[in-house]
Amino acid sequence: MKAVQLQKYNKDLKVTVNEISVPTIQADEVLIKVAYAAITPLEKLTITGAVKLIQDYPKPVTLGNELSGTVVEVGQSVQSLAVGNVVYTRLPITRIGAFAEYVAVKADLVTTIPKNLDVKSATAVPLTGLTAYQALTEELEVEAGKTLFISSGSGSFGQMAVPLAKSMGLKVIISGNTRAKEAFLEKGVDQYIDYTEENYWEVLSDVDYVIDTLGPKEFEKELSIMKSGGKIVSLINAPNKAFAEKQGFSKFKTLLFTLVGQKFDRKAKAQGVAYRFIFVRADGEQLKVITDMIERENIVPAVDPRIFNIDEIETALDYTFNQRTNGKVLIQFDTEYAH
Missing domain, CATH: 3.40.50.720 (NAD(P)-binding Rossmann-like Domain)
Structure with missing residues (x-):
């Protein structure tokens, strides 16, 4: 599968698109086919090494902190989710990697997207x-x-x-x-x-x-x-x-x-x-509380109309951090979800 990876810390926001293996899941994890991942301020902090005192990643590291997608495989001990569920999550600080076609993540950090949001706008919520x-x-x-x-x-x-x-x-x-x-x-x-x-x-x-x-x-x-x-x-x-x-x-x-x-x-x-x-951490129970609030208040986060694909990642990073955007900037991974 394709993934956006950081080879070394740099100030120029240089990253590479590499072919890596689809992750295998543990008993308490689910495998998510990523629909969209959002570019957040954490990406810039990670690429430049600004957060390495808090979390220093071994290289290469797959980037990306929040995503939406579809559960395609469920670990043996997982009761809360099923194949086909449309979900979202903020990945744990120690195991980021949303900028990839598939992601393995502990099921208790994942929840189904709010009923009032489509997959695209839901991606802008977790972080x-x-x-x-x-x-x-x-x-x-x-x-x-x-x-x-x-x-x-x-x-x-x-x-x-x-x-x-x-x-x-x-x-x-x-x-x-x-x-x-x-x-x-x-x-x-x-x-x-x-x-x-x-x-x-x-x-x-x-x-x-x-x-x-x-x-x-x-x-x-x-x-x-x-x-x-x-x-x-x-x-x-x-x-x-x-x-x-x-x-x-x-x-x-x-x-x-x-x-x-x-x-x-x-x-x-x-x-x-x-x-x-504060350096925000993953928390599935809190994400459920936020999901309920989004449904109750009908909150629809702003997503920039310009959607990028994985091969446009450097253009997307430049657009996010150096130009004027109108909401969160997304990278699309699953082409089943139309622009």
Whole structure:
């Protein structure tokens, strides 16, 4: 089968399309014929080696973190899924490989796609949905009635995070672009700050929770709007001691991450705020909760109309990371699913 593989870390987003064997499954796994896989920010971080401190992959490694497809083989001990089920998943950090024609994955990390979505749009859910869910429930440990701010929240992450946060009883404020304003107000956002017209750090204060999607340059501005005792979680800043301890890393790695993240910890502590970093993991039970929410709220994530095939992978990576897209960019593997 064909698979997109990384031979060595590089800054130019260079990958290769190789012929490799179809994986054989264990008793607790299913074999999925991949319909679509999505290109996510993690691909760039993986190719460039930016996450090698967290997960250093032996090369060559098949890339890709989230996918949709059809179950074509079921392990002996699997009860939850059957051949023919149309499913989706975020693959485990240690065993990525969605950019391939077939993928073997533990059945408990897989669930059937939401009834209100087609296979294409479902592909855009797992990574973003799980990131939002884990950020809210595990890192921020949100409490109903409190206020959440999401910086630059009008993209695919906000599409998942906003309805989740509202369902947890939070007051939700986001900053974003002009064209997304009405759509997010319809989703129940309590306050939408158009960043072309006003600066969130000049109009907000006493915020309990912040989800940072913008990185180090925004960190102090985000802290300035928070109340003492609040929590901020970043999707892209540096990991820190709390992250390393939660992952159960070695003493050496924990010390390393303590040093890497200490400037963020220090700045947050000066404001009376706790800093957290998230690197989203696979979780089938959480994906079922997200699936139920997507069906209940009729959430349809945005997918870019331009669909690529595996041989166009380098063009697809360039398009995703260097050009303006309109939703998640997908690679199509199963030609039975029409563009």
